Amino acid sequence: MPSKLPVLGSVFSDYFDFSTVSWIKVWExxxxxLYMTSLSVASVFFLGLLLGLLLYETQKNDSVGALILYKVVAFLVNIFRSIPFIILIVLLIPFTKTLLxxxxxxxxxxxxxxxxAAPFYARLVESGFREVDRGVVEAAESMGASKWEVITKVYIPESLPNIISGITVTAISLVGYTAMAGVIGAGGLGNLAYLEGFQRSRPAVTLISTVIILIIVFTIQFIGDTGVRKIDKR
Amino acid sequence: MIVLEGIKKTYENKKGRFEALKTIDLTIKKGEIFGFVGYSGAGKSTLLRLINGLELPSQGTVTIDNKELSDLSKRAIRKERQSIGMIFQHFNLLWSRTVLENIMFPLEIANVTKEKRIKKAKELIELVGLSDKENAYPSQLSGGEKQRVGIARALANDPKVLLSDEATSALDPQTTDEVLKLLEKINKELNVTIILITHEMEVVRKICHRVAVMDSGEIVEEGPVLDVFKQPKHMVTKRFVKQDRKMDKKEMQEAMEELQVLYPEGDMVQILFQGSSVNLPIITEVSRETGVDINIIQGSIQSTHEVSVGTLVVQVLGAREKRQKALELFRSYPVEVEVLLNAK
Incomplete structure (x- = not known):
């Protein structure tokens, strides 16, 4: 046992050996x-909102067309939500290659x-819409509001706290996904931690990557929570 | 003027058919306060929603000021709804908007310019007496205040008709009175026709001009409020009227039994009087003329929107012929007399 202690000590000191860290690479x-996270969060937000709306509207409509559309969308959403992310990346490689x-x-x-992330967020949006008071929707209809007005003036503003907290949760898991995507070659802090930190045995780089990711996550959480607190007047 | 002709409404689903409304024919006059009263499930809510086209009849027609709703396109019905305000039991305000913004909501839908929206909303806030609350959110208001916002919102587009869906059912008695007074004021000052549904006969009595009593999708009795109150015909109506009289039946029964033991020779009589007859010294006159003694057991006065209606339960004591005479004399006054219990 005595031989192990110095080893542990050197591991510990390796984590804080910042001389091995290339700060330019960390910054890059x-x-x-941040680039991957913000672009994906923005796309997921709009796409998820649309999908969530589609799910909600087609589900409460009782025409046959709506029912089929709902089944198809719900099926796709469930499929994509269930595939483990690391497998989805690999699965989508041919698609990404053709696209980009x-x-x-x-x-x-x-x-x-x-x-x-979009299907996951779509489900959150849908459940947010479902929580909107039916009576308020009826009140808007009794004033002569059109379907579109009911969506933009009732459903979205009345479920805004859910929409915001939903995108916060989604954004945080997206940060995690970017790290995984990084390992496969998408760059970013996950990539840095794996290539520079693990493969070149520089634990300090891994530690720095971890700390920065934590800071990003906490910032997102803080912005989300503050936003929800500000707008929620219930 | 609103005319409902041969209205039927049937809901169909996998489990079967449900007749919510069976043959409704009714005319509601301009400027009146019309009440529908009935227990839950009687079809009142469905009927109310036929008037603003939120529900369409399975059969029959709804005509508002000579415009038949079922003839209109969806867009035209929406346009028509802007001239029909609606208030709700649970207020249905948007929590995300302030009082002012809530009242501006229907004006936004009617595409009124922002400047006019604010001006109109502020006028209405004044009308409903919430001037100091215009920037408050619904969660900061009491139930009565929320309903005032609801009323102001319903009036935003200067409607000709106001539909009230159990608007006072979630409020305490005092707030209910305040809201009813406000509705009465709106009816008088703005000449808005008010159609309300309720399960509280008290609401009908206080502000309605005419009433229709509903039971299982049908109107079982209809007429001026006073008539229906004085002479309820249908069983359901009788139950509603009795409930409103708030005579504690059990308590009165006990009192009557007690008195019957004490004065076995007495008749128990209920006298219903209204308006001008309230002022007549009926009891003393009958007592003096016929020589009977009269025990007062219970009395109450209730005001409708035009006159007061009173109920008096008395015990008439004396010899049989004297009591007979007293009863005849009572009946000669403009009151309604009912013998509840004959002497033993």
């Missing part, structure tokens, strides 16, 4: 992670990120 990787002409770099991570 952080920018890539390459399979590495931050852009190449986007299709998989969006495909996996």
């Amino acid at each position: 990787a952080t920018k890539e992670t 002409g390459k399979i590495t770099g931050p852009e190449a991570g986007l299709p998989a990120l969006i495909f996996s």
Whole structure:
């Protein structure tokens, strides 16, 4: 046992050996992670909102067309939500290649990120809409509001806290996904931690990557929580 | 003027058919306060929603000011709804909007310019007496205040008709009175026709001009409120009227039994009087003329929107012929007399 202690000590000190850290690479990787996260969050937000709306509207409508559309969308949403992210990336490689002409770099991570998170967010949006008071919708209809007005003036504003907290949760898991995508070659902090930190045995780089990712996550959580608190007047 | 002709409404689903409304024919006059009263499931809500086209009849027609609703396109019905305000039991305000913004909501839908929206909303806030609350959110208001916002919102597009869906059912008695007074004021000052549904006969008595009593999808009795109150015909109506009289039946029964033991020779008589007859010294006159003694057991006065209606339960004591005479004398006054219990 005595021989193990010095080893542990050296591991510990390795984590804080910042001389091995290339700060330029860290900065580059952080920018890539932020780039992937913000673009995917923005796309997931709009796509998820649309899908969620589609799910909600087709489900309460009792025409045959709506029912079929609902079944199809719900099926696809469930499929994409269930595929483990790491497999989805690999699965989508041919698609990404056709779409972007390459399979590495931050852009190449986007299709998989969006495909996996949008269905998840769509479900959150749908359940948010379902929580909107039916009576308020009826009140709007009694004033002569059209379907579109009911969506934009009642459903969205009345479920906004759910929409915001939903995108916060989604954004946080997207940060995690970008790290995974990074390992496969999309760049970013996950890539840095794996290539520079693990493969070159520089634990300090891994530690730095971890800390930066935590900071990003906490920032997103803080912005989300503050936003919800500000708008929620219930 | 609103005319309902041969209305039927049937809901169909996998489990079967449900007749919510069976043959409704009714005319509601301009400027009146018309009440529908009935227990839950009687079809009142469905009927109310036929008037603003939120529900369409399976059969029959709804005509508002000579415009038949079923003839109109969806867009035209929406346009028509802007001239029909609606208030709700649970207020149905948008929590995300302030009082002012809630009232501006229907004006946005009617495409009124922002400047006019604010001006109109502020006028209405004044009308319903919430001037200091215009920037409050619904969650900061009491039930009565929320309903005032609901009323202001329903009036935003200067409607000709106001539909009230159990608007006071979630409020305490005092707030109910305040809201009813406000509705009465709106009816008088703005000449808005008000159609309300309720399960509280008290609401009908206080502000309605005419009433229709509903039971299992049918109108079982209809007429001026006073008539229906004085002489309820249908069983359901009688139950509603009795419930409103708030005579504690059990308590009165006990009192009557007690008195019967004490004065076995007495008749128990209920006298219903209204308006001008309230002022007549009926009891003393009958007592003096016929020589009977009269025990007062219970009395109450209720006001309708035009006159007061009173109920008096008395015990008439004396010899048989005297009591007979007293009863005849009571009946000669403009009151209604009912013998509840004969002497033993």
